[in-house]
Amino acid sequence: MAQNILQVENVKKYFKVGKKDLKAVDGVSFTLEKHKSLGIVGESGSGKSTLARLILGLIPPTEGDVYLLGKSIFKASKNEVKQLRREIQMVFQNPYLSLFPHMTIGSNIEEPLRLHNIGTKKTRKSVILNLMEQVGVPPQYYNSFPHELSGGQQQRVAIARALALKPQLIVFDEPVSSLDVSIQAQILNLLLELKRKTDLSYILIAHDLAVVEYVSDLIAVMYLGVFVEFASTEELLNEPLHPYTQTLLKSVPVIGGEIRDITISGEIPSPINPPSGCPFHPRCPYKKEICEMEKPILKELKQQHYVACHLY
Amino acid sequence: MEYLLEVKDLKTHFYTKKGVIKSVNGISYGLKRGQTLSIVGESGSGKSVSVLSIMRLLPTYAKVDGEIIFEGNNLLNYDDRKMKKIRGNHISMIFQDPMSSLNPTVKIGQQIMEPLLWHHKASKREARQKAIQMLTEVGIPSAKERFDQYPFEFSGGMRQRVMIAMALISEPELLIADEPTTSLDVTVQAQILQLIRKIQERRGTSVILITHNLAVATMVSDYIVVMYGGRIVEKATTKEFLKNPLHPYTLGLLNSTPILKSRKSLNPIPGQPPDLRKLKDVGCPFAKRCSKKMPRCEVENPPEIKVSNTHNVYCWLYV
Numbered sequence: 001m002a003q004n005i006l007q008v009e010n011v012k013k014y015f016k017v018g019k020k021d022l023k024a025v026d027g028v029s030f031t032l033e034k035h036k037s038l039g040i041v042g043e044s045g046s047g048k049s050t051l052a053r054l055i056l057g058l059i060p061p062t063e064g065d066v067y068l069l070g071k072s073i074f075k076a077s078k079n080e081v082k083q084l085r086r087e088i089q090m091v092f093q094n095p096y097l098s099l100f101p102h103m104t105i106g107s108n109i110e111e112p113l114r115l116h117n118i119g120t121k122k123t124r125k126s127v128i129l130n131l132m133e134q135v136g137v138p139p140q141y142y143n144s145f146p147h148e149l150s151g152g153q154q155q156r157v158a159i160a161r162a163l164a165l166k167p168q169l170i171v172f173d174e175p176v177s178s179l180d181v182s183i184q185a186q187i188l189n190l191l192l193e194l195k196r197k198t199d200l201s202y203i204l205i206a207h208d209l210a211v212v213e214y215v216s217d218l219i220a221v222m223y224l225g226v227f228v229e230f231a232s233t234e235e236l237l238n239e240p241l242h243p244y245t246q247t248l249l250k251s252v253p254v255i256g257g258e259i260r261d262i263t264i265s266g267e268i269p270s271p272i273n274p275p276s277g278c279p280f281h282p283r284c285p286y287k288k289e290i291c292e293m294e295k296p297i298l299k300e301l302k303q304q305h306y307v308a309c310h311l312y
Numbered sequence: 313m314e315y316l317l318e319v320k321d322l323k324t325h326f327y328t329k330k331g332v333i334k335s336v337n338g339i340s341y342g343l344k345r346g347q348t349l350s351i352v353g354e355s356g357s358g359k360s361v362s363v364l365s366i367m368r369l370l371p372t373y374a375k376v377d378g379e380i381i382f383e384g385n386n387l388l389n390y391d392d393r394k395m396k397k398i399r400g401n402h403i404s405m406i407f408q409d410p411m412s413s414l415n416p417t418v419k420i421g422q423q424i425m426e427p428l429l430w431h432h433k434a435s436k437r438e439a440r441q442k443a444i445q446m447l448t449e450v451g452i453p454s455a456k457e458r459f460d461q462y463p464f465e466f467s468g469g470m471r472q473r474v475m476i477a478m479a480l481i482s483e484p485e486l487l488i489a490d491e492p493t494t495s496l497d498v499t500v501q502a503q504i505l506q507l508i509r510k511i512q513e514r515r516g517t518s519v520i521l522i523t524h525n526l527a528v529a530t531m532v533s534d535y536i537v538v539m540y541g542g543r544i545v546e547k548a549t550t551k552e553f554l555k556n557p558l559h560p561y562t563l564g565l566l567n568s569t570p571i572l573k574s575r576k577s578l579n580p581i582p583g584q585p586p587d588l589r590k591l592k593d594v595g596c597p598f599a600k601r602c603s604k605k606m607p608r609c610e611v612e613n614p615p616e617i618k619v620s621n622t623h624n625v626y627c628w629l630y631v
Contacts, residue, residue: 043497150584180354181524185568185580207498210570214578237573251502252572253527256554259506267467267500 011064026225039216089162095154152183224279337542350529353539404479410471421459469500541597548623
């Protein structure tokens with residue numbers, strides 16, 4: 001059996017907003033095997049970024065737990081957490097905001113190595129230059145500052161920094177959505193290449209289904225804090241079962257395509273005031289009575305194909 | 313069919329302390345009545361500046377040259393007073409971020425009526441009636457109650473619908489939409505695109521759509537203009553564009569765009585978009601990144617190749 005790198009168990013995160021709870025993540029469970037890539041798609045407000053922060057242990061969950069390589073990241077001791085941190089890294093949407101503007105490209109990439117006391121100043125330099133080569137940043141940028149680089153190059157630097165500690169898992173939160181199409185394709189190909197050449201696993205969070213499809217083995221569709229569908233990329237795209245996934249697939253613009261009639265109306269409701277029962281029922285064309293009363297649970301309908309819907 | 317709008321050799325240059333930025337450097341295209349034209353390009357290609365030049369919403373250090381013929385008159389000869397009669401009356405514009413284009417302190421209804429009242433096209437009572445009718449037309453339920461609400465009480469998609477209502481209430485001949493769906497979620501994007509198309513069919517409004525999303529452009533428009541580095545590299549009817557895309561940049565864009573369920577691998581354009589400050593006047597703006605570059609590409613401007621009456625490509629490859 002393949003080894004699980006990550007196990008997320010019924011994790012929830014509620015934020016207090018006034019007297020109410022904002023249920024950003026409302027019970028998500030999944031496991032990720034080694035050397036697999038998982039794409040999480042969802043609209044804004046679906047809780048995908050909060051989930052990413054939970055997986056990284058950046059915020060404590062209201063309930064549930066996250067296990068990295070079998071160890072709980074929330075129950076581990078300080079030392080253990082520091083060790084675990086080496087195995088999981090993150091890359092954010094806006095590369096300029098996530099790099100230190102007053103530090104050179106070289107020292108930005110060096111930072112994690114320095115924090116974990118790896119190598120000496122001298123040996124680190126060759127490691128850094130290697131990383132820069134791996135992500136396609138020319139070595140002459142070593143002494144440049146982030147603002148001197150284009151958005152695409154900055155994102156490559158951010159990826160190099162994430163790779164510095166040789167982590168087993170990287171979480172990418174919308175890594176290409178601020179980039180131009182031609183540059184976006186460069187970064188996506190870089191992700192594929194990293195996966196081919198190393199034994200890296202990654203989670204990619206994005207709102208663009210086509211982007212997610214291109215780089216993921218598995219796809220989870222998130223809506224109002226829960227997974228509504230979870231399956232292999234091929235399975236999910238060819239046989240989407242949840243009405244929301246089906247709509248999402250129809251809504252993606254296609255070159256030379258027609259504007260198709262969207263069967264759902266409205267927008268994602270506010271997580272402060274979520275609908276009763278199934279979170280999707282106010283927009284669902286197949287709504288039944290039970291959908292308003294009872295929240296459907298994620299069931300394995302076919303092998304490795306999970307859906308949370310009362311239709312099935 | 314006659315042209316509603318003809319842009320001829322439009323140049324918009326910004327005179328900054330750090331040098332002249334030639335955001336738009338000699339572009340020409342025509343838009344027929346009732347049609348949709350998309351301008352596609354990446355950031356810095358000049359697509360937004362080109363339409364801001366039509367509306368003349370530019371800072372004072374911008375210099376605009378060329379001709380913008382709208383209904384037979386050159387808008388560049390108009391003074392500010394005359395332009396005010398055009399804006400929001402004959403030509404309306406909607407922007408990417410509906411929150412920052414609506415006034416947060418004024419009720420939605422007031423804002424929608426404003427173009428009519430400002431241009432003295434209706435009395436207050438008529439304007440109110442029309443605004444409510446417009447709100448219904450763009451798909452806002454219980455329009456009468458919504459009329460008295462503020463922008464923060466609307467979701468992103470609803471705000472964009474309000475913007476569209478406001479832009480269309482004076483029944484303009486031309487609607488310019490600058491990335492109208494970029495900040496919206498994909499299911500909402502589909503709804504808004506559908507709405508723009510429906511309204512256009514019903515009212516016969518011409519539309520210029522600015523977008524970085526090639527797929528969106530091919531889905532909604534009759535005519536596509538591809539810009540790079542302040543210039544047009546290819547323009548064609550959507551049909552011809554899909555059947556026979558020719559410019560290496562156009563092909564690069566097509567090969568960089570992931571297509572759902574296509575299983576094709578992406579073949580990105582190498583390098584970075586040009587720095588407009590350093591871009592030379594002579595030579596093809598795309599030459600530095602082009603895989604089919606020839607020596608003449610960097611020293612001579614690319615010729616205009618007429619593939620057909622409605623398909624032009626600017627490239628030495630097709631001489």
